[in-house]
Structure formats: structure tokens, C-alpha cells
Amino acid sequence: MTFEKLAVACKWPKEDWAIHLIPLLTGKARSAFIAMDPGNNMDFEKLKEAILKKYEINADTYRSQFRAMDTSQDETPQELYIRIKDLFCKWVKYDTSSKDALMETMVLEQYMRVLYPEVRTWVKERNPMTAAEAATLVENFVAAHKGSKRYRYAGVLDRQPWGKSDGVGSGRGSGAPPNYSRNTPPPPQSKVPLQGVSCFNCGREGHKSPACPLRKPKMS
Structure with missing residues (x-):
């Protein structure tokens, strides 16, 4: 710069x-x-x-910095504005992007955030350039895992500020499995619940799948 x-x-x-x-x-x-x-x-x-x-600096680097909440104590309000604006322009390649390309960049980020971690990682490894490409990749993933209990590809979007996000694909996908009842009372929490951890078995936060109260015992 x-x-x-x-x-x-x-x-x-x-x-x-x-x-x-x-x-x-x-x-x-x-x-x-x-x-x-x-x-x-x-x-x-x-x-x-x-x-x-x-230096491994790419669009995702700029996006993460744009979404971050960290600021310097010496940074003035005007400097903060200029820095955030510059990061956004670098992330979306504003000078050369059309309105459609800008839309695809924002939609792709949101799409990746709601995917389950294992699906998100698999899709990111294939570097989709648009949300449409990502959707096609997810369809391929789901088709290949139809016989697995874990074939569901997405869950509930995290209700957290952008600054707490890891960026693209940061949503933990904490949605409940298809057979989970909305009327089921929340499972009892441990004395010290795990912050930011979601159970894959029931979709609740505060514990992991092995400690889930709703987990069915294995048949001997």
C-alpha cells in the first residue's frame, strides 16, 4: 500500500x-x-x-480482517473508516467487480457460514468462486453421503456478532437432527457448560455429543 x-x-x-x-x-x-x-x-x-x-494473503484474509472487531488504541475514527473500507474493496475486488460479482461474494460468504463444519471444509478445499458453485459441490457431497447418518449438510446460523465470527464458514451448524422435536425440553447442563460448543447429537449448546443426555446407549 x-x-x-x-x-x-x-x-x-x-x-x-x-x-x-x-x-x-x-x-x-x-x-x-x-x-x-x-x-x-x-x-x-x-x-x-x-x-x-x-505470504498467503488472499481475499479470505481481507474478509477476515474486515469482519474482525479488533482496533488499535491509536487509530482515529477516520482512520478506522478508511481501513475498513480498504479491506472491503480488497476482499470483493471492488474496482473490477460488477454488481453481480459483488452479490455472489456476499451470498457465498453467507452460504458457507451455515454449512456444517465437515461439509464447509470439503467445499472450501475445492475453492468455489460463487455461491452457485458451492451449492453444486454441497449437492455432490450430500449425494455421496446419503447412506450416512451425518449426511445433513447445514444447521442453524450462529446468533453472534460479526466480530465473533471466523468469517466464511464460521457458523457451527448447530441445527437439530431431522427427528429432533422442538418440544423436547433442553437437556440438563453440566455445572460448567462448554461455551460455544454444540452437540452434534441434539443440537444444543453447552456439551459435546459423548456427554449428551439424549444419547441412546449402545447395544451390547
Whole structure:
């Protein structure tokens, strides 16, 4: 960000940005440059992409930082606004995104949040670019696990502030299994309930499946 602001202030032609940046690179950034295809060395956007990838900085990184509630004690209200706005633009690639692409980004995040953890992880590993692609992947997952008791793919969305979220796919999917009755009284909690933990067996919070009061004993 500092380099780009400097380049704009100095009115350097963008085709010359890479030439000015390369001598300043060190460590992982320099390694990323060395590993690049020589034909792309002078392309600033490709150089920037290679450096960010080396540091494992991507759209999901910006999204997590955008959703986070942490702020610096020295950050002014105006600085906070600028930082959050910048993170959002980087997350959704605002400068190059259409309205449809922006919508897909937001819908994809929400879609991933309500998936059960094992489904969410499986889908994220396949890196869907849109919510429609994610839905197709979930359908494939469900079809492959139809014979399993755990084939249900999503549950209830966490009722928590964005800042408490892990971001995309942060919903714990604490919905009750299909046969669970809404009229069933809540199971008794332990003296020290587990905060933020949901039981897969009954869907209630405060305990794990092995300690679930509604768990049926295994037949000997």
C-alpha cells in the first residue's frame, strides 16, 4: 500500500512500477519474484499477486480482517473508516467487480457460514468462486453421503456478532437432527457448560455429543 501510494504521488507510469519495486524486495517477497515466469517479471499486477500468494494473503484474509472487531488504541475514527473500507474493496475486488460479482461474494460468504463444519471444509478445499458453485459441490457431497447418518449438510446460523465470527464458514451448524422435536425440553447442563460448543447429537449448546443426555446407549 505504501509503495502504491508513493508511485501514484510520484506519477510513475504503471508499466514502470515493477522496475522501482524489484530492488526493494527482500525475504519471501524476493523469493516470490525469483520464482516468477521471466516473461511476467515486469508486470506489476502479476508481481504483486505472486508476493501476496507467497505470504498467503488472499481475499479470505481481507474478509477476515474486515469482519474482525479488533482496533488499535491509536487509530482515529477516520482512520478506522478508511481501513475498513480498504479491506472491503480488497476482499470483493471492488474496482473490477460488477454488481453481480459483488452479490455472489456476499451470498457465498453467507452460504458457507451455515454449512456444517465437515461439509464447509470439503467445499472450501475445492475453492468455489460463487455461491452457485458451492451449492453444486454441497449437492455432490450430500449425494455421496446419503447412506450416512451425518449426511445433513447445514444447521442453524450462529446468533453472534460479526466480530465473533471466523468469517466464511464460521457458523457451527448447530441445527437439530431431522427427528429432533422442538418440544423436547433442553437437556440438563453440566455445572460448567462448554461455551460455544454444540452437540452434534441434539443440537444444543453447552456439551459435546459423548456427554449428551439424549444419547441412546449402545447395544451390547
